[in-house]
Amino acid sequence: MTTPFSRRNLLGQAGLAFGGLVTLGALQGCGEDETTPPPVVTGPTVKDFPYEQHLTADYRLDPAPVREAAYHAYYAGGCCHGAYSALLGHLATTAGKPFDLLPLDFGKFGGGGVAGYGSICGAVLGGVMVINMIVSDATARGNMMTDLMRWYEGEAFPKYVPAAVDAAETGTTKDFSASGIATLQRAPRSHLCHASVSDWCAANGVTAGGADKKARCARLTADVAGKVAEILNTYLAGTGTYAAAAIDAASATCLGCHPGSSTSRPVASGMACTTCHTDKATNHP
C-alpha cells in the first residue's frame, strides 16, 4: 500500500490556511465557545471530478481486501452494492477525500441487472461507476470499461474463495471450497445478468433464486471487484492510456457484414453477438 493522502489532503491535514480555508485552531480561539466549530472544508470536494487528480502518483488499490469486502457486501445489498461499496470503501480508507464523502449505499439499485431486470451485471455496473469516478481521460476510461465487460464474458466464474464464509450464506448444496470450486465454473459469454445467471444455474442444476446462485454471485462479485482494482492499478501505473481486448472472433465476423456504417442493417455494439443471437450462428444469412 502506498501513501494514502494526496498533496491537497496533506495541506489540509497540516492545518495550513490555503485556498480560502482557516484552521480548526483559529476557529477554536474565537469567542464562540458555546457553539461547536463547523466542519472545516479541507481537500477536494465531491464536485472536484474525476478523482484521479486527488491520488498520489504512486497510489494503488489492494485487490485482496477489495475481493473479501465485495464478497461479504453482496449479502448486505446485492452484486452492484458488493462491488461498488468494496471499491469505494477501500478508496475512502486508503485515499480519503473525496471518496469518503460519498454514500457507500449508492450501488444497491443495481442488483440483478438493475432492480432485478436482468440487464448489465450489477457487479460490472458497480465497477464501471468506480472506474468512472477516477479516470479522467475519456478514451482510456471507455477502454477500461470495455475491457472489463469483455473479460467478464470470457472468464470462468466463480473463482474467489473467501477467507471466511459469510454468516448469511446458508443452505448451499454445491462445493464452493478451494478444492471444489473449479467444477462449478462457467464463462457467462454475456455481460448481461440474466444470461450469466441462467447459464450457470442450468449448468449446475440449481434455481436462479436459491442459496447456490447467491453463493456463486457473491464470489463473482468479489472476482469482478478485484479485477476492477487491477484494471485501475494498470492504468494508474501507466501513461494515462489503456487498451481494451479485441471483440471475440465470431462477433468480429458479424460486424464485418453489420458495421455501424451500414444503412440497411447497422449494429453499433461491442458485446458478444452469438450468445443471444443463437439463430445467427449457423445457416445465416
Add this chain to the structure above:
Amino acid sequence: MTTPFSRRNLLGQAGLAFGGLVTLGALQGCGEDETTPPPVVTGPTVKDFPYEQHLTADYRLDPAPVREAAYHAYYAGGCCHGAYSALLGHLATTAGKPFDLLPLDFGKFGGGGVAGYGSICGAVLGGVMVINMIVSDATARGNMMTDLMRWYEGEAFPKYVPAAVDAAETGTTKDFSASGIATLQRAPRSHLCHASVSDWCAANGVTAGGADKKARCARLTADVAGKVAEILNTYLAGTGTYAAAAIDAASATCLGCHPGSSTSRPVASGMACTTCHTDKATNHP
C-alpha cells in the same frame, strides 16, 4: 414550481446554529480577520443519502425544461449525460443541496450503452441513477426503474420536438419537425442500446453513426429524461409506493416455462424476451 428549499436548508440559510453548526456572522466576529472564513456547512451533505428526505412534501420536477436541457446536453456528452445532467441540474437549481454538490458530468461514461458497448440505453441508465439518488423505499425504487425500462421498450421514439435545434445538429436528412417526426418513430422493444439503435436506423435507412441517428437519440434522451421526471413526480405525490407495468404477454408466456425456480432452465429477467431470442418466438420448444 414549488418551494425549492427543504426545512433543513431553510434552517441553514437563516444562519441558525443547529446540529453542530455555527453562523458566518459568529466566525467573522473572531480575531482571525486576516484569514477568509471557511465555507460554513449548512444543509445536507452528499452522504445524507437517499435525498428524498431533503425535499419538501410538495416538491415536484418540471418535465418541460428537463426535456429541453436533456436534448441539448446529448450533444455535449451523449445520452446518459443528457438525461443525468438535465435531471440533476434541474434538481440542483430547484432543490439545492445536496444535488448542487454533485458533479454534472458523472453520466458521460454511459453513452452508447456504457462506453459504446451497446448495453443498457444510456438515457435509461442516467435516469435510473437519478431515481436511485432520490427514492428511499427499495421496493418503490425498483418498481420505478422497472417501469421506466418497460415503458422504454414499448414507447415509439423519438417524440420530443425541441424549442430550438441545437447548434451541433447539422447534416440530418430526415424530417424531425413537429409535422414529420411521427413518420420516424419506432418502439425499440428492448432497453438495450444496440438493439434500440440498430432497429431504428435499419427502419429509417440510416447509419448508426450519422447525424440522423444522433438527432434521434438526442430526442429520445429528452423523452426519457422527461419520463423520469414524471415518474418521480408520481412517486413524490403518492404514498411512498409505486407499481410497475406488467411484463409483456409474450415474455410472460416464456417465463411460464422458464421460472427462476426451475432447476433445468431458469431465467431471472424482467425484460422482453423475444426481441433478442427471435428463434424462440416460433416452433419452440
